[in-house]
Amino acid sequence: MSASAIRGVGTALAMTGELLAGRYQLEQELGRGGMATVYLARDLRLSRQVAVKVLHAGLEARFAERFRQEAEVVASLKHPNVLEVYDFGEDAVRGPFLVCEWVQGENLRELARRLSPIPPEAVALLGWELARALEAAHARGVVHRDVKPDNVLVARGGPLKLADFGIAALADQVRLTSTGAVIGSLAYMAPERIDTGAFSPASDVYAVGVLLFELCTGTTPHAGEGSARLAVSVMTRDAPSLSAVVPGMPPVLAALVDRCLARDARDRPSDGAELAACLETVSRSLVGAPAEASRAFFQAPEASAARWCEERFQRLLGEGRALLEAGQGAQAARCLNVALRLRPGAPEVLALLRTRPRNRRMKVFVGSAVLGALLAFLGVWGWSSRRAPEGSTGSALVALADSAHSRPGGERSAAMAPDALGPLAPAKATEPMEPDAVGPRGAPEPIASHIPPPRTGAPRRPSPTPSHSKAGPNTEPAPQPMEASPSAPGTGATVQDAATLTVVTRPWAEVFVDGQSRGYTPRLREVRLSPGTHRLRFDNPLCDPVEEVLQVAAGETVSRDLSLRVREAEVTIVATVSARVFVDGVEVGVAPLRGPVKLAHGGHVLSARGPGGNVLRQTVEAVAGTRTTVVLEASP
Structure with missing residues (x-):
């Protein structure tokens, strides 16, 4: 253990038994995080046990300000599935602290370990309770940002309670700026959070999807080695289907979990309210009324x-x-x-x-009998074909053999009809869809844009026995085989003549060529282009678009590695004249400000300190490229 860690443990031990703010007597350390330590304490004024979260000393002032703001917001959330906040204060020695209810029970990770394997019915009920907590938070504009089993508490006898609203996200921001990498809760972060840092109620929904997937399977959807690989997997790969990982999972639950894990936020349930409604429907189909079923479950989980x-x-x-x-x-x-x-x-x-399928032997017997009959028939035909009339053809027998062989039990097919004795039609080719043609929504682009135009005069397959096949009076002579020459998608140029454009963008972007969408990065990596001039556009609604004109030659390979500039939001702050205005704890001027303040995409704390010392605060979710006005004035 490092010297700093030893000093930290010593400080924690010294604090137990101390009196905080003259009211809360610290009894026992319950846990320690990146920015705060949680203690079991006794409220001497109300004679009850509480949990006290004490902010670590030495953090920047803006984190203390954010800590205070989060406490005020969460204290306003009154819901049975939300951990209740009782008080917020500042000790003269220890600094800011948060007081909340103490839940006697365990967190969801411990419950899952104890009940493993968790049945789908329990998963649906736990998800419904959790979604109700997010419904209450999202209704007040609060995004949790750190939903994971460790932050979900299960009291003895119920209910489930969601804790640490928005607080843990501060630690993520600290790690981002100090190490350049997101760690900790990375497995539960939505792709947009890893990509641009943006978050929304749909980001919480994604985290619930990861949590439900983990309860059902015992692992997260993108479990892997190292933060870098995990981040790349979350951003570039769709989560595996729950029903594929766990066969027999109820389809309604599996479909909802898959929807929550969509990489495009627009394909998920939009917020906690929609998610709660979906999980209520799932729960009703499995266990009946979820409120009654959850009460019974928490009374006797095992x-x-x-x-x-x-x-x-x-x-x-x-x-x-x-x-x-x-x-x-x-x-x-x-x-x-x-x-x-x-x-x-x-x-x-x-x-x-150990049991084999009962009718397997019968199928093998029937198939062998049919194959034997066909071989015998072909032998007879081979003997008689030397004396066959000139107008006869051997291709129909090939069609008969192919058709009979491909059907279980040798069923008679349409190929045996008398009108099937002409030259064989070419088999319908199934065009492979490029894997990069799928956008963030998971839906493929129109297939027509990826299928080469049909060749006119496409040759028919030649007869397998040309020496015995002669043209009749009403048939065309069979053409000679020739190599197909596919075209580059949407160009009319052959693949050999097409140019290749390789694309890498940060963050993701929709790629347009000559006004037509070709897909989304990072799923889209290569685009085929016909020789000539093309107009390219790389578009992300949160960034400034990038446009250029590209000239390519036949067979040429060109690449574009772009970093799109995320737009800033413009916020006009209205405050009392002569009030000092702060953004995230940093003073930006004295009211009235000369113009709007430009903020990065994401959450910010705005505050104004009036001449009399009173402070007004407001949390703002700045959306890239938008203009908003925030009023920090006391009501008359």
């Missing part, structure tokens, strides 16, 4: 979880048995493996896993 797990085990066992009966061995194995996680070593599951 018994409730065990009952739900047993019900799910029996359901998976039945589904696995039915799938085996239907001959779907792979799907049955997935269901039964999930059942084994709920009850390891269950003999009835192991017995089913």
Whole structure:
């Protein structure tokens, strides 16, 4: 342990038993964070135990100011799922402190470890309680910014309470400016927070999605080694589908979690209210009325979880048995493996896993019989083809063989009809979609923009037996095979002639070529261009767009590595004449100010100290490129 850490522990031990602000007697240290230490204390005035969060000494004045502002805002939130704030004060020696209710219980991470595996019913109820807390906060314009299992408290007998509103985000900002990297709660941060630092109610929704995913699977969606890899994964890759990671998950819950984890904030539930409504619907489909079900769950979490797990085990066992009966061995194995996680070593599951699908042998027998018949038929045809009439063709037999072989049990297909005996039509090609064609919303661009235009006069596939196939009176001679020459998307130029544009932008941007969108970075990395001149535009609604004219030659590869400039917000601050105006604890002038103040995108604390010493404060969420007015004057 370092010397500074030893000194910190010694200071914490010395503080226990001390009297804070003449009212709160510190009894025991409960936890220590990057900017504050939490103590169990006794309120001597009201004779009750409370939790006291004491801000660490030596922090900048702007953090103390933000600490005070957050305390005032959270104290105004009165909701059963929000940790209640009782008091805020400043000790002459220890500095600012926050007093809140003491929850006797455990945090959500400890509960999840104790109940693992957590049944989907419990996950839905816990998510509903958490979403209700965010609904109350978002209704008052408060964004939590650090939703994670450690900040969710579960009292004995309930309810669930969300703690540390906005406070922990300050520590993130400290780490950002001092080390240049975001650590700590990175796994729960929305892509836009990592990319530009922007946050909104939808950012909290993303964090809830990560939390629900973790409760269901035991890991976060983008778990990996190191902060850098994790950040890149969150920004550039879609989260894995919950139903793919945990087979048998209720579809309504899996779909909602997937929606919460959308990389584009516009594709998520917009705020806590919408999320709470969605989770209420999910809970009703699983356990009935969520209010009653959650009360029963918190009264006996282990018994409730065990009952739900047993019900799910029996359901998976039945589904696995039915799938085996239907001959779907792979799907049955997935269901039964999930059942084994709920009850390891269950003999009835192991017995089913050793069972082969009942009709598998029958399928193999039927398929072998059909194949044998086809081979015999082809042998007879080979013998008789030497004496076949000149107008006969062998291509129909190939179609017959292909069709019969591709269908289970050798079912008779349309290829066996008499009108199928002409030359074979070319198989319909499935155009591969470029992986980079998917934008932040997760929806692909119009497929037509990525599919080469059809070639006129496309050749038919030649007959596999040209030596025995002759043109009849009403048929065209089979053309010779030729190489297809695909075109670059939307250009008319062949791939060999197309130029390649590689694109990297910070932050993300929508890429337009000649007025048409080609997708979003960082998912979009390469764009095919026809030789010539093109107009490029890189657009992000929070940044100044970048436009340029690009000249490319056939086969040329060019690259663009751009850093878009995030726009500043303009805030006009109106305050009492001669009042000193502060932004994030830094004085910007004396009212009336000469003009608007330019602020970076994100949250800021504005305050005005009047000639008499009274201070008015207001928190503002500055949105890049917008103009707002904030009034810091006392009401008459």
